[in-house]
Amino acid sequence: MHVKRLWMLCGFLSYVAAAQTIQSTPPNAPSTTGFIQQAITENFSHLGIVGKDQILLKENRDTLRRLNGMQAPAVPGQLPAPTTTTTGQLPAASVPDTIRPATDTAALPKSPIFGHDYFRNKNIRIFERTIEGQASNNYVIGVNDQIAINIWGYSSFSGSYTVDNTGAIMPEGVGKIYVKGLTLEKARQLIRSRFASYLDIPNSQIEITIIHSRIISVHIVGEVFHPGTYSIPALNSAFNALVAAGGPTDKGSVREIFVRRNGQTVRSLDVYQFLLNPSANVDLFLENNDYIFVPALSRIVTISGEVNRPYKYEFKEGEDLLTLINYAGGLTPLAYTKTIKIKRYSGNQVQLLDVNLDSLMRVKGRFLLQNGDEVHISSIGAELTRFVRASGAVVQPGDYAYSEGMRITDLLLKAHGLKSTAVTERAQVVRKNADLSTSIIHFSPAAVLSDPSSSDNLELKPQDEVVFYDRKNMVDTFTVTISGAVRMPGKYPYSSGMTLADLILTAGGLRIEAANMRVEVSRYPQEGVSEGPRVVHTSTIGKDLSLGTPTFALQPFDYVFVRSSAITEQMTVTLKGEVMYPGSYALTSKTQRIVDLIQQAGGLTPWADANQATLNRTADNRGIVFMDLEKALKKPDSRYNLLLRPGDEITIPLINDIVTISGMINYPYKDSLGFLNAPFKEGKRAKWYIKKYGLGFADGAKRARTYVAQPGGTVEGPRRLGFVRIYPKVQKGAYIVVPYLETTSAADSLQVQAKAQTQPVDWNRLIESAMIKITGLLTLYLLITRINF
Numbered sequence: 001m002h003v004k005r006l007w008m009l010c011g012f013l014s015y016v017a018a019a020q021t022i023q024s025t026p027p028n029a030p031s032t033t034g035f036i037q038q039a040i041t042e043n044f045s046h047l048g049i050v051g052k053d054q055i056l057l058k059e060n061r062d063t064l065r066r067l068n069g070m071q072a073p074a075v076p077g078q079l080p081a082p083t084t085t086t087t088g089q090l091p092a093a094s095v096p097d098t099i100r101p102a103t104d105t106a107a108l109p110k111s112p113i114f115g116h117d118y119f120r121n122k123n124i125r126i127f128e129r130t131i132e133g134q135a136s137n138n139y140v141i142g143v144n145d146q147i148a149i150n151i152w153g154y155s156s157f158s159g160s161y162t163v164d165n166t167g168a169i170m171p172e173g174v175g176k177i178y179v180k181g182l183t184l185e186k187a188r189q190l191i192r193s194r195f196a197s198y199l200d201i202p203n204s205q206i207e208i209t210i211i212h213s214r215i216i217s218v219h220i221v222g223e224v225f226h227p228g229t230y231s232i233p234a235l236n237s238a239f240n241a242l243v244a245a246g247g248p249t250d251k252g253s254v255r256e257i258f259v260r261r262n263g264q265t266v267r268s269l270d271v272y273q274f275l276l277n278p279s280a281n282v283d284l285f286l287e288n289n290d291y292i293f294v295p296a297l298s299r300i301v302t303i304s305g306e307v308n309r310p311y312k313y314e315f316k317e318g319e320d321l322l323t324l325i326n327y328a329g330g331l332t333p334l335a336y337t338k339t340i341k342i343k344r345y346s347g348n349q350v351q352l353l354d355v356n357l358d359s360l361m362r363v364k365g366r367f368l369l370q371n372g373d374e375v376h377i378s379s380i381g382a383e384l385t386r387f388v389r390a391s392g393a394v395v396q397p398g399d400y401a402y403s404e405g406m407r408i409t410d411l412l413l414k415a416h417g418l419k420s421t422a423v424t425e426r427a428q429v430v431r432k433n434a435d436l437s438t439s440i441i442h443f444s445p446a447a448v449l450s451d452p453s454s455s456d457n458l459e460l461k462p463q464d465e466v467v468f469y470d471r472k473n474m475v476d477t478f479t480v481t482i483s484g485a486v487r488m489p490g491k492y493p494y495s496s497g498m499t500l501a502d503l504i505l506t507a508g509g510l511r512i513e514a515a516n517m518r519v520e521v522s523r524y525p526q527e528g529v530s531e532g533p534r535v536v537h538t539s540t541i542g543k544d545l546s547l548g549t550p551t552f553a554l555q556p557f558d559y560v561f562v563r564s565s566a567i568t569e570q571m572t573v574t575l576k577g578e579v580m581y582p583g584s585y586a587l588t589s590k591t592q593r594i595v596d597l598i599q600q601a602g603g604l605t606p607w608a609d610a611n612q613a614t615l616n617r618t619a620d621n622r623g624i625v626f627m628d629l630e631k632a633l634k635k636p637d638s639r640y641n642l643l644l645r646p647g648d649e650i651t652i653p654l655i656n657d658i659v660t661i662s663g664m665i666n667y668p669y670k671d672s673l674g675f676l677n678a679p680f681k682e683g684k685r686a687k688w689y690i691k692k693y694g695l696g697f698a699d700g701a702k703r704a705r706t707y708v709a710q711p712g713g714t715v716e717g718p719r720r721l722g723f724v725r726i727y728p729k730v731q732k733g734a735y736i737v738v739p740y741l742e743t744t745s746a747a748d749s750l751q752v753q754a755k756a757q758t759q760p761v762d763w764n765r766l767i768e769s770a771m772i773k774i775t776g777l778l779t780l781y782l783l784i785t786r787i788n789f
């Protein structure tokens with residue numbers, strides 16, 4: 001028991017020790033004094049992840065969970081001792097104490113300041129491990145950088161060396177080479193010259209690369225999304241470090257970003273030079289404990305309109321309008337450069353300035369901008385002014401460029417001349433005057449073409465339209481119409497000399513139903529259309545579809561009717577259900593009736609219920625037609641034996657000896673549909689079924705409106721015989737429905753009572769009425785006892 005408690009106490013103390021180790025401040029963290037150091041400390045747990053190996057981090061955390069406090073983890077952030085071996089082994093990256101999610105700058109709204117979005121692009125990233133990137137030529141070598149030297153060809157050599165604390169590497173047989181503080185390009189020159197003293201370098205190839213860069217701490221403060229201290233590989237430039245910190249906020253500068261080292265500003269970064277001037281050497285590699293300070297924006301100028309990159313731009317002192325246009329990617333082809341509008345806020349008022357950009361560029365002048373200026377470059381007007389137009393009967397109608405002294409012959413040359421259908425006697429020039437009115441000047445195209453020096457060859461002005469008439473537009477077009485038993489009825493163009501046979505052939509020829517019929521031609525009289533059309537010709541059609549008078553000449557607007565047979569295809573009806581031979585049957589005559597059809601189908605089966613037969617008529621969208629097939633079969637000459645029509649569908653169901661009751665009945669166990677199904681009993685009325693199976697009428701039942709939907713579709717309601725209500729007899733398969741009683745409102749009841757109170761009682765009429773009713777009741781009593789209800 002004591003041993004168990006001792007083990008539990010050791011486990012708890014180990015858990016507390018591990019938790020304190022995880023939450024402790026890293027040994028290389030700065031002090032917490034001052035505003036900057038406070039920001040660094042607050043963000044260290046998040047920022048420390050930059051440049052760390054994520055796989056190593058996960059393994060470290062898994063180890064802590066397994067140990068559960070039994071073994072304290074190694075101090076995070078501690079780097080291994082430098083090595084000078086040539087095995088190429090890379091030092092392990094440091095592991096941060098804790099991790100918290102970073103703000104996804106790519107999800108932020110697009111910044112209105114040009115340059116901010118560069119840092120919010122997910123494609124731009126920091127090299128998180130030293131093996132991910134290659135050092136550039138201007139990379140500055142420092143302590144703990146690992147340099148690989150490979151020589152092949154006439155001579156052979158291979159090795160990797162870590163820069164020691166003295167800033168040197170020591171290849172075998174060469175001696176110390178001091179490379180700290182040199183750029184990679186200069187270090188290559190130095191190493192190459194040292195190896196040339198004992199190897200045949202001119203006849204060999206040499207490669208010198210950085211295979212592992214040192215880890216440095218960089219402090220990023222100011223207007224950035226994640227200020228704090230970052231542990232990153234030294235091969236990252238200052239721009240990469242800013243990407244790691246999320247980049248400047250919407251208020252952060254992109255033109256004057258300061259890099260401070262040992263209390264001095266060593267460089268000012270300009271994002272615009274980095275983005276817009278690829279020849280500029282703006283990369284800056286950092287040293288350990290460097291500070292990157294992003295101040296707030298100072299001078300903002302806006303440019304809009306016809307530029308390739310309308311944005312807000314941060315301006316430096318001395319930059320002018322042409323510089324802004326260059327930053328904006330230059331002008332678009334639609335830019336109007338004679339007047340550029342600049343809105344300026346100065347002296348508590350708004351000023352509007354006009355600048356002639358053409359003149360400014362011609363004299364190479366400078367127009368300085370102020371903070372808050374808004375530059376707008378308008379578009380060139382889309383309306384054409386210096387053009388002439390050729391329309392009508394020319395080969396290539398359209399608009400053409402106008403030139404001084406241009407004449408009609410010049411325009412015809414550009415339009416490739418007149419069409420063969422052009423009217424050469426007369427044409428016109430439509431000209432717009434200064435007061436926006438229109439003038440028409442006529443000329444002769446024939447005279448222009450025969451003698452270009454004639455007065456008809458007019459001199460044109462801008463926006464003139466020269467119209468040449470086309471003879472095709474002056475020809476009347478007529479039509480003739482054909483309908484009826486042809487394959488393609490419709491309107492067709494009329495041609496001179498067209499005959500009746502020509503039109504029928506154009507319409508695809510006659511159909512088979514036109515045999516033994518006739519063709520009629522209807523025409524308006526020549527005196528005028530007020531008298532209406534008349535049939536002017538009739539032609540017979542033979543059995544072989546030959547036309548009696550095929551050469552009859554047609555005239556414009558004639559209407560040809562090709563008559564067809566009344567019955568063009570067999571008409572059928574459908575018989576379904578309990579007949580001996582159900583299916584579709586052809587109507588043999590227009591007087592064929594239902595009983596004839598059933599006899600043709602072999603009659604009803606023994607299980608057929610004639611009372612419930614239904615007829616669905618599709619002709620004229622009639623729908624369900626009430627019928628009494630049982631009476632029709634008993635009396636074929638009665639009105640119940642209906643005439644058949646094409647498309648009729650007759651359904652004869654099986655015998656249904658069930659009666660369905662629904663509505664306001666007292667039976668409590670109706671099915672889910674509200675129906676009660678009862679067996680049929682011959683001769684019984686609706687009230688008998690309601691009492692026998694429905695346990696009588698329920699409260700609120702409207703007895704007088706009770707109805708029976710009989711098979712075949714007929715509906716019957718109760719009738720009155722004196723004071724007695726006689727309910728209809730029920731047939732097999734009928735539906736009995738007891739509707740709801742429509743109650744009157746309280747206000748209506750009060751009005752009826754008030755009206756009754758205001759009228760005096762006529763006792764003589766009341767006694768007389770009562771005696772008549774009593775006599776009637778006594779008279780009916782004898783009848784009621786003899787009638788089965």
